Amino acid sequence: MVTHNWFYDGILYVYALSLLFYFSDFVDRNRQAKQAGTGLLIFVWVLQTGFLVYRIISHLDMTLLTLFEYLLIFSWLLVTVSLAMSRFFRMEFIVFFVNVIGFAVLTLNLFRIGSGTSLARWELAHDMLIVHIVLMILAYTAFTFSAIFSGMYLFLFARLKGKQWTKRMQRLPSLDVADRFMFRVSLIGTPLLMLSLSIAVTSILVEGRYGLLVDWKVLTSFIALGLYIWNVMKHQWFDGTGWKFARFNLISYAVLLLNVFINQASNFHGWS
Structure with missing residues (x-):
């Protein structure tokens, strides 16, 4: 709790x-x-x-x-x-x-x-950080599945376009299935990431550690969130082309991976 x-x-x-x-x-x-x-x-x-x-x-x-x-x-x-x-x-x-x-x-x-x-303020801040991390892990998991389906979609799309279909490819999901799942899983991960970041920012503001708002990890997290929101909205409302969504989805996931690799340069998860 x-x-x-x-x-x-x-x-x-x-x-x-x-x-x-x-x-x-x-x-x-x-x-x-x-x-x-x-x-x-x-x-x-x-x-x-x-x-x-x-x-x-x-x-x-x-x-x-x-x-x-x-x-x-x-x-x-x-x-x-x-x-x-x-x-x-x-x-x-x-x-x-x-x-x-x-x-x-x-x-x-x-x-x-x-x-x-x-709880005591420091203990509460620590627990809030745990909630933030749990939500972030769930979001990362969803986006990882979405990236896998995106990669499958682009692979199948390229094979079909080049007329290079083989029997082994029949074991892969169809383009329609890959399209549907990469979108839906991304749809799950986006609000999880949004809630995780809202908790993190609220904790930072209450603790008065405003400098963490410009921490590289926080900034890249918001950039990734913005990319995912834009991609989901664009795919649903403006351009439903599957290969464009898949390509942009992989770019967004690359930003998330960058967020993981810059842990050493970030002070965020050590702030509490």
Whole structure:
């Protein structure tokens, strides 16, 4: 768990899962993913409302709300407004990014939970770094599979174009299968990387170590995220050519590998 408050942890986990479904619908217009994301977001709203009411009732003797309550109310309002927008307007793009901000605010609040519900700051920062690394590993795993399918796609595409088909190639997936899987796995890895980086940046800002924002590892991570987001959006909305997506996907993966190789030149994972 990230904190000693299992209820708050539950809100964060359900919120993160909701964002994964929303991102899938945001890119691929998946009705089932949208329904799942909306259902989970409604559950997040219910949990937040209950937690907020509990915090207010348990702090009735306070003359002023703490920063924790202010941020919690702000996040609750973001979720409320985004649900209203999702219900009455077709603004999936806005709804998704509003909730990315809402998730970041809840993560920020981990450092502001009152006595009896939080770990020591240094211990919390360490645990947040672990969550960031776990999400990053999951993203790397997804992108590795996506890169493998991209390589297969380019190989098959070149063979077919050059009319160099052999019987052994029948054991490889078809172009359609490789295209579908390299896109879908990339679609899974992109929000995982986004959540991982949002947690990392929130931790950096709260700890006041602003210099880490221009660390080479942080910068290359954001460059890779930008490349993956652009490639996914371009493939879905502008240019669905498989070989272009596969080629750009491998370039994006190369940036991720560069991110791994510059560990020695980075101070990020030693900051906590």
